[in-house]
Amino acid sequence: MPNPEYQDIRKLDLFSQMADDNFTSLMRGAYVQNFPAQIELITEGEPSDFLHVVISGSVDLFSVWNGRDTSMATVRPISTFILAATIKDAPYLMSARTLEKSRIALIPSQDVRAIFDADNNFARAIVTELAQCYRSVIKAQKDLKLRTSLERVANYLLRQQRHAGGGPVFALDFEKRRLASVLGMTPENLSRAFKGLQPYGVKVTGTRVTIDNQADLENFAKPNPLIDSFKS
Amino acid sequence: MPNPEYQDIRKLDLFSQMADDNFTSLMRGAYVQNFPAQIELITEGEPSDFLHVVISGSVDLFSVWNGRDTSMATVRPISTFILAATIKDAPYLMSARTLEKSRIALIPSQDVRAIFDADNNFARAIVTELAQCYRSVIKAQKDLKLRTSLERVANYLLRQQRHAGGGPVFALDFEKRRLASVLGMTPENLSRAFKGLQPYGVKVTGTRVTIDNQADLENFAKPNPLIDSFKS
DNA sequence: AAGGCTGATTGATAAAAGTCAATCATTCAG
DNA sequence: CTGAATGATTGACTTTTATCAATCAGCCTT
Structure with a gap:
C-alpha cells in the first residue's frame, strides 16, 4: 500500500478497526483522484458504484426536483458519503458536487459490500456510522419543522x-x-x-x-x- | 420461549437471520406489554433503555421544541423504533406515544448491544435496517425542502x-x-x-x-x- | 334523543417567506 | 488598474402559510 493517503483513510472510525488484509484489499480496488471545483461527482438516481471519501476540499450534497434544488449537507475531510446507498446497493438519493478543488477516494461499492460481509469489525463500524448519519438527519428535520x-x-x-x-x-x-x-x-x-x-x-x-x-x-x-x- | 408473539418478531428482517441462541437470549430479557391509547412511551432526551417493537396498534414518533411539536413518523406493526439510539447508547431524539391501544415488546438496549457484538448476522441486519431508516428520512427531508x-x-x-x-x-x-x-x-x-x-x-x-x-x-x-x- | 366532546372546516387577518428587479460589493482575469 | 462576473443586499410586491375565532359535523355517552 504505497499511497500515504490511505493511512488517513485508515484512521477514520469506519475503517480503523477492520482487519489489515481487508483494508488492503479495499484500497487495492480504490483510486484517488483530484477534481476541480463545481464538478458533479454523482447524480441522484444513478446506481451507487462507489463509496466516496473526501480527502481534501469539500463536497456539497444536494437534491433536485421539478426545477428546484436544495443543499442537504456539506462533506468535509476526512469523511465518507453515500454509505447508505452503497450498503443497500440502491440508487443515490442525493447528488454531489465539489465546492472547491478536492481530492477524493473512490472505493467500489461492490468491494465495500463484500468486505462488509466478511469483516465483522467493519460491519459494526458501518452500523455506528449509519446510526450517526440517521440521527443527524433527524436533527436537521426537527430544525426544519420546529x-x-x-x-x-x-x-x-x-x-x-x-x-x-x-x-x-x-x-x-x-x-x-x-x-x-x-x-x-x-x-x-x-x-x-x-x-x-x-x-x-x-x-x-x-x-x-x-x-x-x-x-x-x-x-x-x-x-x-x-x-x-x-x-x- | 412460550410466547407466540416472539415468532412474529423473529420474522422481522432485523431478527430473522440471527442465531437461535441469541434470539432466545434477547427475548428472555424482553417483555411484552399492552398500552392504552395516548400513552407516552418514551420521551426525547431520555437514555435509550429499550428497543421497542410494535406488535399491534400504532405509535406516533414526535418531537417538541419551545412549545411547538411535530409528528415525525408513524410506526405500524410489525416494526421497531428507536434502533439508532439503542445502538449508539445515546438519548432518544424523538418521543413516542401510542395512537391507539397497542401491544409493544420492549427489549433492553443493553442486550441488543451485547448480541449485536456477538452475532454478525444480527449486526448486518441492523446495518440494512439503519440504512433504510436513513434513506427514509432523507426522502422526507427532500419532500419538505423541495x-x-x-x-x-x-x-x-x-x-x-x-x-x-x-x-x-x-x-x-x-x-x-x-x-x-x-x-x-x-x-x-x-x-x-x-x-x-x-x-x-x-x-x-x-x-x-x-x-x-x-x-x-x-x-x-x-x-x-x-x-x-x-x-x- | 339531547347534550357535549373532539376534530374538521371556514373566513378574516397577520406573519412569514418567496420573487423580481435594481443596486452594491468583491473578486479576479486580462 | 480596470471592468466583467458573481454573489450579496435592498426594496417593493406577491404568494404562501400560520393564527385566531367561529361554526360545523360526527360520535359517544347518558
Missing part, C-alpha cells in the same frame, strides 16, 4: 460559533447562498435574517460574524442538544 | 393510493390533524390543500379519498421515486 427561519439562522450561528472555538468572533464556513439553501430559505431571506438578529447583538459583515450579546442570542435561539449538538 | 405544502399533500395522496392498492378510492390512514403535522403544515392548511386539489380531480370526504383524474393529479404532483418510493 423552527422559523430566523430561529434556524440564530441556532446555526451558535453551532458555528461553538465549532469555531466559542469566541464572540468567528467566520461563516459557507457561501451565504449555500448556507441559505442548507437552512431551507432563500439568500434574500438569509440577508434579512442577519439583520433581524441585530437586536440580539449579532453583526455579520462578509463572512465575519460577531456576537456581542451571547446571553440575548441564546435566549432567543433556545439551542437544544437534541437538535443542535454535533455528537451523539 | 415541495410546497400543496405538492406534498398531492404526493402523499398518490403514495397512500399506491399503498392502498392503487384504486381511485381509498382511505386516509391518519387523523387529519396528525397528517398535517407529518406533512409540516397546520390542520387548517391541510383542509385548504384538499380543496386546492379539487381542480385536479381530488375529492376528500371524511377519511375517504377519491381520485377522479389520475393523470391530472400526477401531472401536478410529479411524484419521484427518489422521494416517494417506500422501498430502496
Whole structure:
C-alpha cells in the first residue's frame, strides 16, 4: 500500500478497526483522484458504484426536483458519503458536487459490500456510522419543522460559533447562498435574517460574524442538544 | 420461549437471520406489554433503555421544541423504533406515544448491544435496517425542502393510493390533524390543500379519498421515486 | 334523543417567506 | 488598474402559510 493517503483513510472510525488484509484489499480496488471545483461527482438516481471519501476540499450534497434544488449537507475531510446507498446497493438519493478543488477516494461499492460481509469489525463500524448519519438527519428535520427561519439562522450561528472555538468572533464556513439553501430559505431571506438578529447583538459583515450579546442570542435561539449538538 | 408473539418478531428482517441462541437470549430479557391509547412511551432526551417493537396498534414518533411539536413518523406493526439510539447508547431524539391501544415488546438496549457484538448476522441486519431508516428520512427531508405544502399533500395522496392498492378510492390512514403535522403544515392548511386539489380531480370526504383524474393529479404532483418510493 | 366532546372546516387577518428587479460589493482575469 | 462576473443586499410586491375565532359535523355517552 504505497499511497500515504490511505493511512488517513485508515484512521477514520469506519475503517480503523477492520482487519489489515481487508483494508488492503479495499484500497487495492480504490483510486484517488483530484477534481476541480463545481464538478458533479454523482447524480441522484444513478446506481451507487462507489463509496466516496473526501480527502481534501469539500463536497456539497444536494437534491433536485421539478426545477428546484436544495443543499442537504456539506462533506468535509476526512469523511465518507453515500454509505447508505452503497450498503443497500440502491440508487443515490442525493447528488454531489465539489465546492472547491478536492481530492477524493473512490472505493467500489461492490468491494465495500463484500468486505462488509466478511469483516465483522467493519460491519459494526458501518452500523455506528449509519446510526450517526440517521440521527443527524433527524436533527436537521426537527430544525426544519420546529423552527422559523430566523430561529434556524440564530441556532446555526451558535453551532458555528461553538465549532469555531466559542469566541464572540468567528467566520461563516459557507457561501451565504449555500448556507441559505442548507437552512431551507432563500439568500434574500438569509440577508434579512442577519439583520433581524441585530437586536440580539449579532453583526455579520462578509463572512465575519460577531456576537456581542451571547446571553440575548441564546435566549432567543433556545439551542437544544437534541437538535443542535454535533455528537451523539 | 412460550410466547407466540416472539415468532412474529423473529420474522422481522432485523431478527430473522440471527442465531437461535441469541434470539432466545434477547427475548428472555424482553417483555411484552399492552398500552392504552395516548400513552407516552418514551420521551426525547431520555437514555435509550429499550428497543421497542410494535406488535399491534400504532405509535406516533414526535418531537417538541419551545412549545411547538411535530409528528415525525408513524410506526405500524410489525416494526421497531428507536434502533439508532439503542445502538449508539445515546438519548432518544424523538418521543413516542401510542395512537391507539397497542401491544409493544420492549427489549433492553443493553442486550441488543451485547448480541449485536456477538452475532454478525444480527449486526448486518441492523446495518440494512439503519440504512433504510436513513434513506427514509432523507426522502422526507427532500419532500419538505423541495415541495410546497400543496405538492406534498398531492404526493402523499398518490403514495397512500399506491399503498392502498392503487384504486381511485381509498382511505386516509391518519387523523387529519396528525397528517398535517407529518406533512409540516397546520390542520387548517391541510383542509385548504384538499380543496386546492379539487381542480385536479381530488375529492376528500371524511377519511375517504377519491381520485377522479389520475393523470391530472400526477401531472401536478410529479411524484419521484427518489422521494416517494417506500422501498430502496 | 339531547347534550357535549373532539376534530374538521371556514373566513378574516397577520406573519412569514418567496420573487423580481435594481443596486452594491468583491473578486479576479486580462 | 480596470471592468466583467458573481454573489450579496435592498426594496417593493406577491404568494404562501400560520393564527385566531367561529361554526360545523360526527360520535359517544347518558
